[in-house]
Amino acid sequence: MxxxxxxxxxxxxxxxxxxxxxxxxxxxxxxxxxxxxxILVTTLTDPTMVMAxxxxxxxxxxxxxxxxxxxxxxxxxxxxxxxxxxxxTKKIINGQTIFIDGQKGEIYVMD
Amino acid sequence: MSWIKTxxxxxxxxxxxxxxxxxxxxxxxxxYPLWHDLWVKRIxxxxxxxxxxxxxxxxxxxILPPPSNMRAILQKLIPCYQGxxxxxxxxxxxxxxxxxxxxxxxxxxxxxxxxSNSAHSQQDIQEIIKNIQWEIGDINSAKNNGRLITxxxxxxxxxxxxxxxxxxxxxxxxxxxTEKENILVRHxxxxxxxxxxxxxxxxxxxxxxxxxxxxxxxxxxSFVGCHTMVKNGDPIxxxxxxAVIADGRYLSIDEITSLMDxxxxxxxxxxxxxxxKNIEEIKKMVLKQEHYQLKKMFDAANQxxxxxxxxxxxxxxxSLLNNFLPRGKILVSxxxxxxxxxxxxxxxxxxxxxx
Numbered sequence: 001m002x003x004x005x006x007x008x009x010x011x012x013x014x015x016x017x018x019x020x021x022x023x024x025x026x027x028x029x030x031x032x033x034x035x036x037x038x039i040l041v042t043t044l045t046d047p048t049m050v051m052a053x054x055x056x057x058x059x060x061x062x063x064x065x066x067x068x069x070x071x072x073x074x075x076x077x078x079x080x081x082x083x084x085x086x087x088x089t090k091k092i093i094n095g096q097t098i099f100i101d102g103q104k105g106e107i108y109v110m111d
Numbered sequence: 112m113s114w115i116k117t118x119x120x121x122x123x124x125x126x127x128x129x130x131x132x133x134x135x136x137x138x139x140x141x142x143y144p145l146w147h148d149l150w151v152k153r154i155x156x157x158x159x160x161x162x163x164x165x166x167x168x169x170x171x172x173x174i175l176p177p178p179s180n181m182r183a184i185l186q187k188l189i190p191c192y193q194g195x196x197x198x199x200x201x202x203x204x205x206x207x208x209x210x211x212x213x214x215x216x217x218x219x220x221x222x223x224x225x226x227s228n229s230a231h232s233q234q235d236i237q238e239i240i241k242n243i244q245w246e247i248g249d250i251n252s253a254k255n256n257g258r259l260i261t262x263x264x265x266x267x268x269x270x271x272x273x274x275x276x277x278x279x280x281x282x283x284x285x286x287x288x289t290e291k292e293n294i295l296v297r298h299x300x301x302x303x304x305x306x307x308x309x310x311x312x313x314x315x316x317x318x319x320x321x322x323x324x325x326x327x328x329x330x331x332x333s334f335v336g337c338h339t340m341v342k343n344g345d346p347i348x349x350x351x352x353x354a355v356i357a358d359g360r361y362l363s364i365d366e367i368t369s370l371m372d373x374x375x376x377x378x379x380x381x382x383x384x385x386x387x388k389n390i391e392e393i394k395k396m397v398l399k400q401e402h403y404q405l406k407k408m409f410d411a412a413n414q415x416x417x418x419x420x421x422x423x424x425x426x427x428x429x430s431l432l433n434n435f436l437p438r439g440k441i442l443v444s445x446x447x448x449x450x451x452x453x454x455x456x457x458x459x460x461x462x463x464x465x466x
Contacts, residue, residue: 015341046135046382047266047379048378048379050261050265050375053261054371067125072264075339075340075346077254078254
């Protein structure tokens with residue numbers, strides 16, 4: 001694993017480690033082409049995003065806590081989740097490859 | 112020892128690591144005090160009229176909401192007390208003591224879901240172990256079950272919102288089978304609340320139960336009793352057996368996948384509808400959702416469960432409160448929680464207990 005640096009830190013809401021390609025979805029955006037295995041990065045998931053959530057390899061949000069919508073459902077699906085990063089949707093860009101530690105709440109940018 | 116002490120430790124779990132802004136579509140803690148005293152008064156009248164204070168849980172469980180709801184009722188009633196207009200001590204005491212006692216009888220080992228939501232008796236658990244038609248689980252079926260829970264849970268988040276989500280979602284357990292094995296029972300008891308939503312938005316089935324049998328996975332059912340935390344192990348590779356029952360019928364793998372798609376699509380259109388509402392419409396929806404959870408109790412007392420004009424008037428065109436409870440702040444200390452959420456205040460003023 002070739003980790004570049006810790007990029008963001010939030011609350012670890014569902015444990016697990018995974019590397020994957022980011023797809024940022026902002027409220028109201030169309031995400032019908034969300035691909036299986038992408039990492040969903042958004043402000044805070046809500047039920048309109050469920051079709052993307054069930055395909056996601058991991059979820060990262062700006063807001064939320066360990067009892068928020070993304071956290072609860074990530075745990076049910078057994079995928080890593082980091083919430084309350086404050087600025088994930090601002091700092092992480094589409095297509096970027098990141099590594100997530102869902103226990104520590106850490107997000108790394110990969111080379 | 113008062114129940115409020117146990118309640119405090121359990122309820123803190125809901126807020127440790129959370130912020131009020133994450134509750135959607137409305138930060139209900141700054142909304143409820145506008146009207147909640149009037150609702151508590153109505154609940155107290157129903158408790159008195161049905162003489163519920165002298166009845167045990169087994170006698171009246173058919174008119175009560177599920178355990179998570181009773182916890183969530185207290186979770187809102189207690190912190191909001193510090194902000195309500197009329198502090199009717201006696202009514203708050205009647206209502207809070209009643210729901211606390213019901214929880215003590217419904218889930219005697221852990222009434223406020225500190226680490227578990229054990230509402231099944233040992234006999235119930237033995238029957239689940241023996242009588243459920245268990246399917247052998249693997250990684251794919253475990254992922255599929257997780258996705259089904261996600262779809263159903265997302266629909267519930269719209270049907271009941273963060274206000275009374277627990278009305279439609281219970282996670283019971285963990286029930287120990289052997290030293291390494293345990294069972295969880297996820298129950299969605301009402302996916303068709305037609306008093307709240309039109310047929311277009313509700314699920315094609317009313318009742319959904321998902322049984323999971325796990326090996327080397329340590330669970331906690333915390334917060335209010337509807338959500339899981341994995342303490343150790345992997346819930347996907349660790350799911351050894353499962354069964355999914357919808358309206359009393361076992362579902363095949365293909366049927367589970369179809370149901371997952373259907374519930375996910377319903378969740379999307381329902382939440383789009385909610386997001387199209389203005390703040391006044393959302394307030395009305397929230398009031399109705401909160402009242403609906405005690406429908407059976409009100410029906411039993413021949414009382415109308417619907418929101419009264421007086422309550423509507425209290426909230427119409429009124430801003431959410433902003434003079435108490437921390438916004439945008441993650442609480443880390445239980446002492447801070449007791450003070451900031453008015454738990455200490457409620458314990459002293461209503462229950463006469465120094466917390």
